[in-house]
Amino acid sequence: MDNTEFETVADVVPLYPNSSQLDDIFAELELSLPFVEDNSWGNLLRFTDNLTDPIHRWFLFKEGYSYKLVDKILDRFKLPRNSSAILDPFSGSGTTLLAAQKRGIPSVGLEINPFAVFLGRIKTQWHRIDPEILEKELLLVLQDNKNTPAKLPDLSTLHKKKYFPNGHAYELLRLRNAILHRECSQEIKDILLLALLASIEDVCCLHKDGRLLRFFPRDIIPPKEAMFNRTKIIIEDLVDWVKADSNQENFLPQTHVIEGDSRHLDSILDKHKISHQFGLILYSPPYPNNFDYSEIYKCELWFGGFINSYQEWRNLRLRTFRSHPSCSFPETHYLKDNVDLREIYQLVEKLAKCPDIGEPESKARSRAPKVIRGYFDDVYLMLQQQKLRLEHGGYIVCVVGNSRHGNLHIRADTIIAKIGQEIGLNLVEISVARHRHSRSQQVQKLRESLVIFQKNS
Ligand SMILES: C[S@@+](CC[C@H](N)C(=O)[O-])C[C@H]1O[C@@H](n2cnc3c(N)ncnc32)[C@H](O)[C@@H]1O
Structure with a gap:
């Protein structure tokens, strides 16, 4: 008898493990990795400390970590040389x-x-900012009633009175125009603009809630008052710092902030004539949790004039790490095409094809596989680039959180650790800083960890 006649669907369609089988696969894999539980890092993964620290407190960047995390890492991991820099x-x-x-x-x-x-x-x-000039210019901007804007930026959110009641969107724009028209230094204009953008959350009924800006009716204050308050905090910090040591400017180390895609780190640094390597590469990349920073910070991007059209906004999205499904990213096959990474590729495929990724026909189900594949291809690119710029004996500390898609648990820390090892970095440890509750009862608590690598000395 010809057996092929009795071939079942299970024979022709490969079956992929469900979420609980994946839990077992990962549990076994993780036995061979240097996991340590260290909740002393836990609170340092939040922005909270920065809200009361000079300068750090100028803008609430919810997804940022505490400056104390940086201090603790520098205390624990010695930079290879006195002259080593941080990236x-x-x-x-x-x-x-x-x-x-x-x-x-x-x-x-x-x-x-x-x-x-x-x-x-x-x-x-x-x-570079003189607090006295800043105070003087602030008052002039607040008194300027001439620069009435013709038109709000196109972003539809800014046109909704429910989000920006009492003409607050127009008032914000009027203040922005007043800043742009002042005849003062660029530094003063920039810091005034920052104070204005930091005021947005005080004057509208929108709230940054995870990956969304949500409608959140509450008591709000007029833009002028908000801007005054925000600038006063900046002035206070500047006065304190200047008082602390008027000579310190001469001793400040060099700090560069470059606009660019970290998946092309090496060539971007070359373009900026930064040829050295770094003793510590410390960062928190986007997590594979659907957060799109160009969405969360859209009001600041459009009000600040950094984005002026939907096309520009889309172009920005396309350059972001593939941690979200808000645009159609080109597909890549870095893990797939690299024989040394075959095992990791197969693991990522198991996640992308897991039947528990979301309800059949749901948006989550159709989008999550692309996010998962794109995300780990990007992880491979970023680590490869970082290795090129890491000094021998230097450390990479990657702060990352696991996430949930449907009932599927994505252990980003484990997969990042495996990719790093595979490209030749020494995995020092995966320090689990905290366990967050997942909204779903069926998925284990989600970890946030520090994945720590070292390059051979
Ligand atoms: C978790 S946040 C970093 C927060 C930071 N540690 C702090 O304390 O403020 C991740 C950042 O990665 C940025 N990002 C996303 N894609 C990027 C890319 N391809 N290259 C460089 N940065 C990117 C996002 O815009 C976001 O600001």
Whole structure:
């Protein structure tokens, strides 16, 4: 009898493990990895400490970590040489760079979002701002009633009165125009613009909630008052710092914040004539959790004039790490095409094809596989680039969180650790800093970890 007649569907369609079988596969894999539980890092993964620390507090960047994390890492891992510099290839609000600057260590940040680049640059160039001139210019901007804007930026969110009641969107724009028309230095204009952008959350009914801006009706204050309050905090910090040591500017280490895609780190640094390697590469990349930073910071991007059209906004999205499904990214096959990474590729495929990824026909189900494949291809690229720029004996510390898609648990820390090992980095440890509750009862708690590598000395 010809057996092929009795071939079942299971024979022709490969079956992929469900989420609980994947839990077992990962549990076994993780037995061979240097996991340590260390909750002393836990609170340092939040931005909270920065809200009360000079300069760090100028803008609430919710997804940032504490400057104390940088201090703790520098205390624990010795840089290979006295002259070693620090690199943050996802510099966000500039926490790593400012913390490094305060310790006298030179640093470089790379960031794709132009608003975040602006923020990081201003915070690390605080010494160029004269607080007396800033105070004088603030008052002139607040008194300027001439610069009425003709038209709001196109972003539809800014046109909704429910989100920006009492004409607050127009008032914000009027203040922005008043800043642009002042005849003062670029540094003063920039810091005033930052104060204005930091005020957005005080004057509208939108709230940054995970990956979304949500409608959140509440008491809000007028833009002028918000801008006044925000600038006063900046002035207070500048006065305190200047008072602390008027000579410190001469001793500040070099700090660069570069706009660019960290998957092309090496050539971007070359273009900026930065030829050296780094003793510590410390960062938190986007997590594979659907966060799109160009969406979360869209009001700042459009009000700040960093984005002026939907096309520009889309182009920015296309350059971001593939951690979200908000645009149709080109497909790549880096893991697939590399024989040394075959095992990891197969693991990632098991995740992408897991039947528990979401309800059949749901959006999550159709989008998540692309996010998973794109994300780990990007991880491979970023680690490869970082290895090129890491000094012998230097460390990479990657702060990352696991995530959930449907009932599927994506252990980003484990896969990042495996990719790093495969490309020749020594895996020092995976330090589990905290366990977050997942909304789903069926998925284990999600870890946030520090994946720590070292390059051979
Ligand atoms: C978790 S945040 C970093 C926060 C930062 N550690 C801090 O304390 O402010 C991740 C950052 O990666 C940036 N990013 C996304 N894709 C990028 C890319 N391809 N190259 C460089 N930066 C990127 C995002 O814009 C975001 O600011």
